[in-house]
Amino acid sequence: MTDALAAGTILSVRDLKTWFVTRRVTAKAVDGVTFDLRRGETLAVVGESGSGKSVTSLSIMGLLSRPGQIAGGKILFRDRAERLHDLASFAPKDFRKVRGKEIAMIFQEPMTSLNPLYTVGDQIGEMIALHEPIGRQAARQRALAMLKHVEIPDAASRLDDYPHQMSGGMRQRVMIAMALACKPSLLIADEPTTALDVTIQAQILDLLRRLQAEMGMSILFITHNLGVVAEIAHNVVVMYAGRVVEQAPVNDLFAHQRHPYTRGLLACTPNAARDLGDDGERRALYSIPGSVPPITDLPPGCAFEPRCDFAIAPCRAVPPPLVPAGPHGSSRCIRSAEL
Amino acid sequence: MSVSVTREGRQETPLLSVQGLTKYFPARDGRIVHAVEDVSFDVRRGSTVGLVGESGSGKTTAGRAILRLVEPSGGRALFDGIDLFSLSARDMRAYRQRLQIVFQDPFSSLNPRMRIAAIIGEALDARGFPRGQRRAERVAELLTLVGLSPDHASRYPHEFSGGQRQRIGIARALAVEPEFVVADEPVSALDVSVQAQVLNLLGELQKRLGLTMLFIAHDLSVVEYLCDEVVVMYLGRVMERGPSRLVYGFPRHPYTKALLATSPVPDPTRRRTHVPLHGDIPSPIDPPSGCVFRTRCPEAIAACAGVVPPVEAIGGGHHVACIRHHE
Numbered sequence: 213m214t215d216a217l218a219a220g221t222i223l224s225v226r227d228l229k230t231w232f233v234t235r236r237v238t239a240k241a242v243d244g245v246t247f248d249l250r251r252g253e254t255l256a257v258v259g260e261s262g263s264g265k266s267v268t269s270l271s272i273m274g275l276l277s278r279p280g281q282i283a284g285g286k287i288l289f290r291d292r293a294e295r296l297h298d299l300a301s302f303a304p305k306d307f308r309k310v311r312g313k314e315i316a317m318i319f320q321e322p323m324t325s326l327n328p329l330y331t332v333g334d335q336i337g338e339m340i341a342l343h344e345p346i347g348r349q350a351a352r353q354r355a356l357a358m359l360k361h362v363e364i365p366d367a368a369s370r371l372d373d374y375p376h377q378m379s380g381g382m383r384q385r386v387m388i389a390m391a392l393a394c395k396p397s398l399l400i401a402d403e404p405t406t407a408l409d410v411t412i413q414a415q416i417l418d419l420l421r422r423l424q425a426e427m428g429m430s431i432l433f434i435t436h437n438l439g440v441v442a443e444i445a446h447n448v449v450v451m452y453a454g455r456v457v458e459q460a461p462v463n464d465l466f467a468h469q470r471h472p473y474t475r476g477l478l479a480c481t482p483n484a485a486r487d488l489g490d491d492g493e494r495r496a497l498y499s500i501p502g503s504v505p506p507i508t509d510l511p512p513g514c515a516f517e518p519r520c521d522f523a524i525a526p527c528r529a530v531p532p533p534l535v536p537a538g539p540h541g542s543s544r545c546i547r548s549a550e551l
Numbered sequence: 552m553s554v555s556v557t558r559e560g561r562q563e564t565p566l567l568s569v570q571g572l573t574k575y576f577p578a579r580d581g582r583i584v585h586a587v588e589d590v591s592f593d594v595r596r597g598s599t600v601g602l603v604g605e606s607g608s609g610k611t612t613a614g615r616a617i618l619r620l621v622e623p624s625g626g627r628a629l630f631d632g633i634d635l636f637s638l639s640a641r642d643m644r645a646y647r648q649r650l651q652i653v654f655q656d657p658f659s660s661l662n663p664r665m666r667i668a669a670i671i672g673e674a675l676d677a678r679g680f681p682r683g684q685r686r687a688e689r690v691a692e693l694l695t696l697v698g699l700s701p702d703h704a705s706r707y708p709h710e711f712s713g714g715q716r717q718r719i720g721i722a723r724a725l726a727v728e729p730e731f732v733v734a735d736e737p738v739s740a741l742d743v744s745v746q747a748q749v750l751n752l753l754g755e756l757q758k759r760l761g762l763t764m765l766f767i768a769h770d771l772s773v774v775e776y777l778c779d780e781v782v783v784m785y786l787g788r789v790m791e792r793g794p795s796r797l798v799y800g801f802p803r804h805p806y807t808k809a810l811l812a813t814s815p816v817p818d819p820t821r822r823r824t825h826v827p828l829h830g831d832i833p834s835p836i837d838p839p840s841g842c843v844f845r846t847r848c849p850e851a852i853a854a855c856a857g858v859v860p861p862v863e864a865i866g867g868g869h870h871v872a873c874i875r876h877h878e
């Protein structure tokens with residue numbers, strides 16, 4: 213595998229392995245994950261709890277905490293000056309070169325990422341001053357411009373607010389303002405709308421789409437919500453038990469799932485047109501039996517096999533490889549051609 | 552003190568009739584949080600009513616006030632003809648067996664130091680169920696009813712997945728053979744692949760045991776699927792209510808329309824093109840005058856600030872609280 217990146221690719225995760233190693237057990241939270249993100253596009257990484265989607269994003273940002281470590285693979289990132297970096301081999305101090313300026317991250321709960329003791333204006337200003345030689349007044353002006361940019365109403369009067377004085381939706385806007393203050397080329401958004409109500413979620417998704425169009429940034433969007441994926445993604449990676457099980461452009465994926473897990477996830481989301489009869493009679497929802505297996509105790513073959521309606525004997529033997537499936541996608545299922 | 556109603560009459564009277572339910576909480580500076588204000592709806596015997604709304608809508612408080620897990624500030628809750636709010640604490644205890652609740656978080660609602668047999672046994676104690684062999688059989692019965700195995704009784708909560716814990720929570724609620732169950736966001740803490748299992752279980756139990764259910768949720772598609780009727784709340788008040796098919800098929804309140812339009816649909820060919828609602832839900836400490844939704848409403852006119860719009864019947868059991876609903 214060469215380190216060359218296809219033109220237009222900003223991030224290429226290749227066979228990434230992030231393991232949590234203790235004396236007693238090794239939890240392979242991410243075990244051989246590969247995907248590419250193209251410049252200006254949004255790649256959604258979908259999965260349930262334990263799928264490894266958040267650990268993947270933390271690995272990219274260098275935010276793993278012990279005993280988590282990158283045990284293998286590459287995270288190739290192309291910066292604005294077209295230089296290539298392998299983030300998987302970065303030491304903690306190396307990340308200072310890219311974090312904020314090149315790559316920024318927003319999280320599910322903005323309250324835990326904002327300092328309750330400082331005003332939002334000070335926090336955005338500090339972020340800018342950390343990366344650029346800029347005076348106090350100028351930083352304040354830039355912070356104000358950012359608050360306007362993320363559509364905070366009456367921004368000038370909110371500049372001196374503390375985080376607790378704001379609603380959840382406003383705090384997420386402040387987080388986005390901070391993340392984008394130094395115009396990063398890659399934004400990692402880890403469940404940024406999960407804690408928000410649907411009407412606020414719609415506002416934040418619209419904001420991210422508009423900012424992406426204006427600033428041309430790429431977004432790695434981590435979520436468990438397929439409805440949100442359909443709203444925001446260009447391409448989708450579906451993860452299960454630390455591995456990619458399916459990958460495809462968004463329209464292809466929703467039109468035709470080529471892995472039983474993806475198909476099951478979509479089928480078990482209630483849908484009145486499908487699940488209610490003409491007389492209002494409820495049909496039982498499709499449900500995936502069982503639950504996600506613990507990452508330290510995966511079956512020997514396909515990790516999804518114990519819950520899979522399509523499983524046959526060979527599925528229990530060895531973990532299946534990710535194979536091309538559909539025009540532009542791939543699936544980790546030996547029966548994908550039949551699906 | 553029960554009311555004798557004929558068998559036929561019973562079918563006519565709703566099992567639960569909530570009338571003008573109001574709950575205020577004191578805020579720090581002597582002001583008042585208007586958590587629930589003048590909420591009315593009926594729950595027919597054997598039906599499921601969904602209570603939907605965003606955070607701050609008062610849906611959870613309403614559910615808890617009906618069961619008097621928080622004391623209501625006003626209104627009535629007629630259960631089988633008896634006003635639950637007028638009962639003494641002692642009389643209410645007798646009613647608690649008939650009204651149960653399933654909580655949202657299956658991780659914090661089960662005591663981690665008790666075995667499953669003891670957790671369910673506690674509920675049986677409350678009903679005066681004798682100890683001994685018969686009790687073990689009853690626990691096994693309940694576990695089987697919710698799709699678990701009888702030998703799970705000797706395990707601790709941490710040995711179960713989220714979905715299994717929610718099944719245990721349901722078994723505990725059903726231990727006293729309630730007629731009415733409040734399910735407060737019972738699937739929102741669960742993984743998507745497990746939600747469907749629990750929804751199917753609730754639907755199945757309802758049919759089998761003839762349960763009447765108040766289902767509190769923020770997920771509109773879940774409510775549409777499971778509920779016969781729906782009550783849409785915003786900032787403590789009812790905006791719209793009626794049979795699910797009418798409210799979802801022909802929403803009349805601008806808030807219901809906005810909620811339906813902003814709920815993401817798993818279909819990338821049907822992306823939204825604009826956001827119909829701006830701003831945040833206002834503080835319930837100082838709710839807007841007149842219609843509480845008017846500050847975010849795309850249809851609001853000057854008159855909306857004047858009076859609180861009455862909840863009007865518009866036919867077929869469909870009700871809406873908007874002065875412009877006829878336009």
